[in-house]
Amino acid sequence: MPSIRDIRTKGRGDIHAHASVPVIYLTSASAEPLIPLPHVRLHTVFRDAEAGAGAPLGMAAMFDTVPKIRFLRSEVSQPKRNGLVLLSAAEGYRVAGVRPPYGLTIDAEVQTLDEADMESYWDADYESIIEEAWS
Numbered sequence: 001m002p003s004i005r006d007i008r009t010k011g012r013g014d015i016h017a018h019a020s021v022p023v024i025y026l027t028s029a030s031a032e033p034l035i036p037l038p039h040v041r042l043h044t045v046f047r048d049a050e051a052g053a054g055a056p057l058g059m060a061a062m063f064d065t066v067p068k069i070r071f072l073r074s075e076v077s078q079p080k081r082n083g084l085v086l087l088s089a090a091e092g093y094r095v096a097g098v099r100p101p102y103g104l105t106i107d108a109e110v111q112t113l114d115e116a117d118m119e120s121y122w123d124a125d126y127e128s129i130i131e132e133a134w135s
Contacts, residue, residue, distance in 0.1 A: 009103050016041060016072055016105065022133035024086040024126045025076060033126070037133040038075040040085065042093075043068045043107075068107045069093060079108040088130075089122045 002010075020039035027034070044067040069085055079095050085108075086092040093110035100106075113121070
């Protein structure tokens with residue numbers, strides 16, 4: 001009979017397999033993309049700052065979390081600080097910090113790249129590389 005830990009690990013793997021997207025991951029601005037492309041989950045959510053306190057929910061009780069990207073450790077064992085995660089020509093992130101590994105995954109706290117940065121980091125070939133990873 002599987003343990004609770006085994007069940008949780010399998011569940012996390014299943015969620016990642018179904019909810020992740022392929023990305024271009026560069027360990028630095030001048031690096032080549034990691035191939036095969038890693039598949040990540042992007043987390044940018046609002047959380048209740050007073051969860052369990054019994055207070056009614058409202059904007060005053062909400063706060064924005066730091067965006068994070070969840071990697072499978074089998075694909076990227078240790079994301080590099082200042083590494084780049086590019087989802088498309090219009091959406092990319094810079095790794096600001098890395099949290100300790102948690103089972104199959106490791107989380108990187110990220111900062112959104114602005115339009116000028118995206119123009120300098122995005123290569124026209126990346127579009128076809130990502131499309132190929134979807135198939």
